Amino acid sequence: MSRGGARKIVRLGREQRVAEILHAARDLFCEKGYEAAAVAEIAARLGIVEGTIYKYFESKRELLLKVLEHWYEEMFGDYERDLAAVAGARQRLRLLIWRHLRTVREYPLLCRLMFREVRAEQDYRGTAVYAKNRRYTQFLVDVLKEGVEAGEFRDDIPLPLLRDMVYGGIEHHAWNYICGRGDLDVDRIAGQIVLVVCDGVALRPVAADLGRETQRLSQIVDRMERGLSPRAEST
Amino acid sequence: MSRGGARKIVRLGREQRVAEILHAARDLFCEKGYEAAAVAEIAARLGIVEGTIYKYFESKRELLLKVLEHWYEEMFGDYERDLAAVAGARQRLRLLIWRHLRTVREYPLLCRLMFREVRAEQDYRGTAVYAKNRRYTQFLVDVLKEGVEAGEFRDDIPLPLLRDMVYGGIEHHAWNYICGRGDLDVDRIAGQIVLVVCDGVALRPVAADLGRETQRLSQIVDRMERGLSPRAEST
DNA sequence: TAAGATTAGTGAGTACAACTCACTACAAGT
DNA sequence: ACTTGTAGTGAGTTGTACTCACTAATCTTA
Numbered sequence: 001m002s003r004g005g006a007r008k009i010v011r012l013g014r015e016q017r018v019a020e021i022l023h024a025a026r027d028l029f030c031e032k033g034y035e036a037a038a039v040a041e042i043a044a045r046l047g048i049v050e051g052t053i054y055k056y057f058e059s060k061r062e063l064l065l066k067v068l069e070h071w072y073e074e075m076f077g078d079y080e081r082d083l084a085a086v087a088g089a090r091q092r093l094r095l096l097i098w099r100h101l102r103t104v105r106e107y108p109l110l111c112r113l114m115f116r117e118v119r120a121e122q123d124y125r126g127t128a129v130y131a132k133n134r135r136y137t138q139f140l141v142d143v144l145k146e147g148v149e150a151g152e153f154r155d156d157i158p159l160p161l162l163r164d165m166v167y168g169g170i171e172h173h174a175w176n177y178i179c180g181r182g183d184l185d186v187d188r189i190a191g192q193i194v195l196v197v198c199d200g201v202a203l204r205p206v207a208a209d210l211g212r213e214t215q216r217l218s219q220i221v222d223r224m225e226r227g228l229s230p231r232a233e234s235t
Numbered sequence: 236m237s238r239g240g241a242r243k244i245v246r247l248g249r250e251q252r253v254a255e256i257l258h259a260a261r262d263l264f265c266e267k268g269y270e271a272a273a274v275a276e277i278a279a280r281l282g283i284v285e286g287t288i289y290k291y292f293e294s295k296r297e298l299l300l301k302v303l304e305h306w307y308e309e310m311f312g313d314y315e316r317d318l319a320a321v322a323g324a325r326q327r328l329r330l331l332i333w334r335h336l337r338t339v340r341e342y343p344l345l346c347r348l349m350f351r352e353v354r355a356e357q358d359y360r361g362t363a364v365y366a367k368n369r370r371y372t373q374f375l376v377d378v379l380k381e382g383v384e385a386g387e388f389r390d391d392i393p394l395p396l397l398r399d400m401v402y403g404g405i406e407h408h409a410w411n412y413i414c415g416r417g418d419l420d421v422d423r424i425a426g427q428i429v430l431v432v433c434d435g436v437a438l439r440p441v442a443a444d445l446g447r448e449t450q451r452l453s454q455i456v457d458r459m460e461r462g463l464s465p466r467a468e469s470t
Numbered sequence: 471t472a473a474g475a476t477t478a479g480t481g482a483g484t485a486c487a488a489c490t491c492a493c494t495a496c497a498a499g500t
Numbered sequence: 501a502c503t504t505g506t507a508g509t510g511a512g513t514t515g516t517a518c519t520c521a522c523t524a525a526t527c528t529t530a
Contacts, residue, residue, distance in 0.1 A: 009494095009495075009496080009507085009508065009509080010507095010508095011495090011496060011497075011506090011507055011508075012507080013507090014506090014507085017507080017508095033357075038486085038487060038488085039487080039488065039489085040487075040488090048507095048508070048509090049508070049509055049510065050487095050488085050489085050509095050510090051489085051490080051491085051508075051509060051510070052507075052508055052509075054488090054489065054490075055506095055507070055508075059488080059489080060487095060488065060489090115355070116351075116355045119410075120350070120351045120355075122268075122414070156430075157427055157430060157431060158427065160408070161404070161408055161424065161427055161428070161431070162431065164404045164407035164408040165400050165401075165403070165404030165407075165408075165428070165431060166400075166404075167403075167407060168400070168402075168403030168404040168405070168406055168407030168408070169396070169399045169400030169401075169403040169404055170399075170403070171403050171407070172399035172400075172402060172403030172406075173395070173396055173399040173400075173403070175354075179357070189396065192392055192393065192396055193396070193400070195391075195392060196392060196396070196397065196400060196431075196432070197431070199434065220456050221455050221456060244478085244479065244480080244523095244524075244525075245479095246477090246478055246479075246524090246525055246526070247478080248478090249477090249478085252478080252479095273515085273516065273517085274516080274517065274518085275516075275517090283478095283479070283480090284479070284480055284481065285480095285481090285516095285517085285518085286479075286480060286481070286518090286519080286520085287478075287479055287480075289517090289518065289519075290477095290478070290479075293518095294517080294518080295516095295517065295518090
C-alpha cells in the first residue's frame with residue numbers, strides 16, 4: 001500500500017505454494033463462510049494476486065473441496081487404532097459416536113462447511129470428499145454389522161438407516177453449537193444416543209420390572225424348594 | 236425481441252403481482268436451485284423487469300423465505316385433523332413420521348431449498364420460516380411427551396434429541412431421493428424408524444425369553460401354593 | 471371531464487466477485 | 501550468455517444482486 005507497486009515478487013515451488021493457499025483458504029472459509037470469503041482476499045493474505053490461485057486450483061469450489069479432503073486425511077490417522085482398543089458392539093458404537101461428537105465440538109466451522117457447502121451440492125457424489133466421508137461413516141455400519149453377527153443386535157433394521165439416524169441426528173442436534181450458540185456436552189449426548197439406538201436394536205433389552213419380577217419369583221421358588229412357606233418373610 | 240421495445244405495460248394490483256412473483260420464484264428456485272436462479276429470469280418469465288421484483292421484495296433471500304413460508308402455510312391445514320383421528324403414542328408417532336416422509340416424497344425440491352438454503356443460513360433463527368418449522372416439529376415432541384406421561388415411553392431421554400434423530404435421520408436418509416436419485420419407500424422407512432425409536436424408548440420391550448421365564452416361574456409358584464410338588468409335571 | 475395525486479413499472483446504471491489470459495520476470499540447464 | 505520452463509501478474513470480461521431517478525397507468529376529486 002505505502003510503496004506504490006515496488007513489491008518484491010516471491011517465487012515458491014508448486015508444493016509449497018499449494019500448501020500455503022490451502023492453509024489460508026481454510027482459515028478464511030472458517031472465518032467468513034464459503035460465500036462471503038473472496039478468493040482475492042485469500043490471495044491478499046499471502047501477498048499474491050488472485051490469478052495465482054487459479055493457476056493451482058480450477059475454481060473456488062475445488063479449493064474448498066481440497067481443504068476438506070486434507071481435513072479428512074488428518075482425521076483418519078488414529079481412527080482404526082482407537083477402535084481396535086475397544087471390544088463389544090455397544091462399546092465400539094459408543095466410541096464412534098463419542099468421537100464424532102468430539103470432532104464436531106473441536107471443528108465446528110469445518111463441519112459447517114462440510115454440511116452446508118459440500119454435502120448439499122449437486123456434484124457431491126463424485127468428489128473425493130464424498131469417498132472419504134463414506135469411508136468415515138462406514139466404520140459405524142461395520143460396527144453395527146459386527147453386532148448383528150455377534151447376536152448382540154437384531155437383524156431386521158437396515159444398517160444404513162441406523163447410520164443416517166445417528167449422523168443426521170447429531171448434525172441436527174449440534175447445529176446450534178455449530179452456528180456458535182451454546183455448548184455441546186459430548187459425553188452426555190453420546191450416552192443418550194447409544195441408549196436410543198441400542199435399546200432399539202439390542203436383542204435383549206433391560207426390561208427392569210420384568211427382570212425384578214423374575215428375580216422375586218425365583219427367590220420364592222428357591223425358598224419353597226427348601227420347604228419354607230412362600231409368605232414366611234413378607235410383613 | 237421481434238418488436239423493438241413496443242411492449243404494452245400491464246399494471247397489476249399489489250396482491251396479485253406479489254402472488255405472481257412468488258409463484259414464478261417457486262418454480263424457478265425448484266428448477267435451478269437458489270444460487271443459479273437469477274432474479275432477472277423470474278422477472279422475464281412474468282414479462283416484467285428486475286426492478287419491479289425489488290419493489291415488492293427487499294432481496295432475493297426474502298423472496299426465497301416468503302416462498303417457503305407459503306408452503307408451510309399450505310401444509311399446516313390438515314395436520315391437526317389427521318392427528319386427532321389416531322390414538323396411542325406409538326401410532327401417533329408413526330403418523331407424524333409417515334406424513335413427514337410423504338411430504339419429502341411429494342416436494343423434494345422445496346425440501347431441498349429448505350434444508351440447503353434456508354435452515355443453514357446465519358439468520359435462520361429470527362425468520363418466520365424458523366417459527367413455522369418449530370411449530371411443525373413440535374407436533375412430534377408433543378406426541379412423545381404424551382407417550383411419556385401415559386407411561387408408554389421412558390422418561391430418561393431428552394425429547395429434543397429424539398426429535399433430531401427422527402428429522403435428521405429422515406433428512407440424511409432421503410437426501411439421495413431429494414437430489415433426484417432413486418426412490419423413497421415411505422411406508423417401509425416409516426415402520427423402521429418407529430421400530431428404532433420406540434423399542435428404544437418404550438417402557439416394556441418384548442424381552443420374549445425373560446417373559447417366558449417369568450411365566451414359567453409363575454406357574455411353579457401357583458402349583459406350589461396349591462400344594463403340588465414343583466417338579467410334578469417336569470419330565 | 472380535466473387536473474392532480476398515487477403508485478406500478480422501467481431501464482440504465484453501480485458494485486462486486488469469480489474467473490481468464492496475454493504477458494513478465496525469475497531460475498535452472500546447457 | 502542464451503534458452504526454456506514456469507511462477508506470478510494485473511488488467512480485463514462476465515454475470516448477477518441490487519439501486520434509483522424517472523415514466524406512465526390508474527384513481528381521486530373538483
